[in-house]
Amino acid sequence: MQKIILTVFGLLLCANVLSQPLAKHDLQSNRLANVWDEAIPLGNATVGALIWQNGEKLRFSLDRADIWDMRPMAGLHRKEFSYQWVQGQVAKKDYKPVQQFFDAPYDREPAPSKIPAGALEFAINDAAKVKSVNLSVSKALCEVEWESGMKLKTFVHAIEPVGWFRFENLKAGLMPDLVAPKYQGKIEEGGAVNSLVGDDLARLGYKQGSVTKQKNRIVYEQEGWGGFKYQITVQWSDVKNGVMEGVWSISSQYPDQKVSPSSSAVTERALLRGYTKDYASHSLWWNKFWAQSSLSVPDTTLEKQWYLEQYKFGSAARRGAPPISLQAVWTADNRRIPPWKGDFHHDLNTQLSYWPSYSGNHLEEGLGYFDHLDANLENYKRYTKLYFGTDGLAVPGVTTLDGTEMGGWIQYSLSPTVSSWLAHHYYLQWRYSMDRDFLKNRAYPWFREVCTFLENITVPDSSGLRKLPISSSPEINDNKLSAWFPENTNYDLSLMKFAFSGAKELAVELGLTKDADHWQEVLSEFGDYAVTENKELMFAASLPYNESHRHFSHMMAIHPLSLIKWEDGADAQSIIKNSIERLEKIGPDYWCGYSYSWLANMKARAKDGEGAAKDLSIFAKAFCLPNSFHVNGDQTKSGLSKFTYRPFTLEGNFAFAAGLQEMLLQSYAGFIEIMPAVPADWKEVSFNKLRAEGAFLVSAKKVNGVISEVKIVAEKGGVTRLKQPFQKWKIQSASGVTAETPDDEFIELKCKPGGTIILQRTH
Numbered sequence: 001m002q003k004i005i006l007t008v009f010g011l012l013l014c015a016n017v018l019s020q021p022l023a024k025h026d027l028q029s030n031r032l033a034n035v036w037d038e039a040i041p042l043g044n045a046t047v048g049a050l051i052w053q054n055g056e057k058l059r060f061s062l063d064r065a066d067i068w069d070m071r072p073m074a075g076l077h078r079k080e081f082s083y084q085w086v087q088g089q090v091a092k093k094d095y096k097p098v099q100q101f102f103d104a105p106y107d108r109e110p111a112p113s114k115i116p117a118g119a120l121e122f123a124i125n126d127a128a129k130v131k132s133v134n135l136s137v138s139k140a141l142c143e144v145e146w147e148s149g150m151k152l153k154t155f156v157h158a159i160e161p162v163g164w165f166r167f168e169n170l171k172a173g174l175m176p177d178l179v180a181p182k183y184q185g186k187i188e189e190g191g192a193v194n195s196l197v198g199d200d201l202a203r204l205g206y207k208q209g210s211v212t213k214q215k216n217r218i219v220y221e222q223e224g225w226g227g228f229k230y231q232i233t234v235q236w237s238d239v240k241n242g243v244m245e246g247v248w249s250i251s252s253q254y255p256d257q258k259v260s261p262s263s264s265a266v267t268e269r270a271l272l273r274g275y276t277k278d279y280a281s282h283s284l285w286w287n288k289f290w291a292q293s294s295l296s297v298p299d300t301t302l303e304k305q306w307y308l309e310q311y312k313f314g315s316a317a318r319r320g321a322p323p324i325s326l327q328a329v330w331t332a333d334n335r336r337i338p339p340w341k342g343d344f345h346h347d348l349n350t351q352l353s354y355w356p357s358y359s360g361n362h363l364e365e366g367l368g369y370f371d372h373l374d375a376n377l378e379n380y381k382r383y384t385k386l387y388f389g390t391d392g393l394a395v396p397g398v399t400t401l402d403g404t405e406m407g408g409w410i411q412y413s414l415s416p417t418v419s420s421w422l423a424h425h426y427y428l429q430w431r432y433s434m435d436r437d438f439l440k441n442r443a444y445p446w447f448r449e450v451c452t453f454l455e456n457i458t459v460p461d462s463s464g465l466r467k468l469p470i471s472s473s474p475e476i477n478d479n480k481l482s483a484w485f486p487e488n489t490n491y492d493l494s495l496m497k498f499a500f501s502g503a504k505e506l507a508v509e510l511g512l513t514k515d516a517d518h519w520q521e522v523l524s525e526f527g528d529y530a531v532t533e534n535k536e537l538m539f540a541a542s543l544p545y546n547e548s549h550r551h552f553s554h555m556m557a558i559h560p561l562s563l564i565k566w567e568d569g570a571d572a573q574s575i576i577k578n579s580i581e582r583l584e585k586i587g588p589d590y591w592c593g594y595s596y597s598w599l600a601n602m603k604a605r606a607k608d609g610e611g612a613a614k615d616l617s618i619f620a621k622a623f624c625l626p627n628s629f630h631v632n633g634d635q636t637k638s639g640l641s642k643f644t645y646r647p648f649t650l651e652g653n654f655a656f657a658a659g660l661q662e663m664l665l666q667s668y669a670g671f672i673e674i675m676p677a678v679p680a681d682w683k684e685v686s687f688n689k690l691r692a693e694g695a696f697l698v699s700a701k702k703v704n705g706v707i708s709e710v711k712i713v714a715e716k717g718g719v720t721r722l723k724q725p726f727q728k729w730k731i732q733s734a735s736g737v738t739a740e741t742p743d744d745e746f747i748e749l750k751c752k753p754g755g756t757i758i759l760q761r762t763h
Helices: 085-092 096-108 263-273 277-292 299-315 351-355 361-376 377-388 420-435 436-457 490-508 513-523 570-586 595-607 611-621 651-664
Strands: 003-007 027-029 042-043 049-054 056-066 118-123 130-136 143-145 151-156 160-166 176-179 210-215 219-221 229-236 244-253 293-297 684-691 697-702 708-716 717-722 729-741 747-763
Touching: 027 210, 042 151, 042 299, 049 151, 056 244, 085 096, 143 351, 160 263, 160 277, 176 219, 176 299, 219 263, 229 263, 244 263, 244 277, 263 277, 277 299, 293 651, 293 697, 299 611, 299 651, 351 420, 351 570, 351 595, 351 651, 361 377, 361 420, 361 436, 377 436, 420 436, 420 490, 436 490, 436 513, 570 595, 595 611, 595 651, 611 651, 611 717, 651 684, 708 717, 708 729
Parallel strands: none
Antiparallel strands: 003 729, 027 130, 042 049, 049 056, 056 118, 118 176, 130 143, 143 151, 151 160, 160 244, 210 219, 219 229, 229 244, 293 684, 684 697, 697 708, 708 747, 717 747, 729 747
């Protein structure tokens, strides 16, 4: 064993790693989009805007994340609303009443639902043709230039609920118009039985709000269901030296809640600060955001897409705001309720949306997710008691802004293991941050409640092993009677196993020996995963993976839960490899965009860099619109999916970012591995400050096909192992670190808080 005591300190950074996005990562065009879902997105997780051209008018589609119709789902909470009642219907093979009571209301009723706020429009002379459109992702600034010389600069402030616009080179005034959603009028059919299309806004039954116009100010006030109100205000200056500046804001107010500042008060304060001062503070936030991590890969499509995903994450995730819903702050501007009501889907969508926050080193932004879950804890417990009839914690798979259940296909919308998947995020936040306060006061309490619930609800099977009374795998066999299985599906089983194993690990960390022993005992009572003779994961023991499906629910144990790891050896590798091969053999007929992103993550875990890069490339090229929005269907119509529609949702975008990060850095198996799944022809690769479990910040670069340098910063200190990234190496510099090389495979690092080491390859 070689032991090296490191005392020299160096500040050399890995060279050739981007610290900020470059111009090549921007969205650039010579025209404005003429449809809302291809528009330029701006946002700060509370308010957002989409910049596009609606006929001859420049349009800002405005949104605020907490503008919701919160009425209870009509017909859902009846006396039959019970897991036990559903079990009885399944046993009797009389499933139609379940569909009518719990599924049909979601499509039949227009609300509860996220709703749009409104829009700003500017009449642009038809002769004023657009010359260029640019979204600077580094500045979060959209700039439009017309051939007439007129220019627009617009941004949504990073931390204030305001959006700014500045027109330059104006020859005359440019009057904004505030356009209200059409809540009255003839109802256009097409959405009442199709949550994908979205219902007509007029079905909400609102009285049309008022628009008040004053000199240099317009105010729109709208009352929604149950006394909820929201207000939009736009204010602007007179034209001076060809320049006109203006600001808009949206405020919301729910009955019996603390009174929030009105949008009019917010815009007044913003005008006092001014465009220049607000842009300066906005830029400071984004500079800090971009300094958190960066990367460079030779595939320009993947690199640009990653920066666009990071930009959207920074625009949609923030503490003090609701977490990322299906469309975040970019609700559909098509006079309809958004697809799937723009709600919070916890059967996949919110989970995938936060995948990149961990290794991407954006834990602070990710905390907004946990703030939301913790704030709604009592509501979840009410639901748990009401529907499951037991204590502990279950979370509905489909919820409103305050966590209330909305119904839908109940195999996922009322699944008993949703809270287990959410527990995985609490686990990741702890492992990547090593924040003991978060562990003690948030992560472990969540696990404890989840495991209490699962222990209460599971029953012994004929072999004495624990099982759910009825089990499912999201969307497998749709919403039919056959969607319920008498045995644990691999989906439910993997989530329950993870919950108890995670609870044990966290209890040990906190010194709660009695708890840890109990969770281990319950964990030992679960059976093995259902695997074919060819070592392929199945939906359940009675159903192999025999049809194309977008949700890889049967493979949760591989990714994201890391219960079956490549590093476990030949048997685990066979299961991973064969299960992926089975997916591809059955084919992608009924995949959507996020399926490719998820598969790329799994292939990265299988150390298949070429395969991961291929699937990420398919996602970026076939399942995204020109503004980078993921729209689920194959836009090339080239057979990559039979879905060719375009409902916009965000989870595929963020799962893409996580996939590229997974190719560059992995730490789930108890050690740090540098570039474990990089294609052989990627000769020049670098990344800066990606985060590993244990709160280690890692930077590395590959030059001429060889990893040449690695830097590790131990944020919280501790011990980690680094899989040898090079055959021969030297310590370029270090401080507060002791390194040992116990074998040829690993370097063991013992670090003080803030300890730093830079390793370099030697020839």
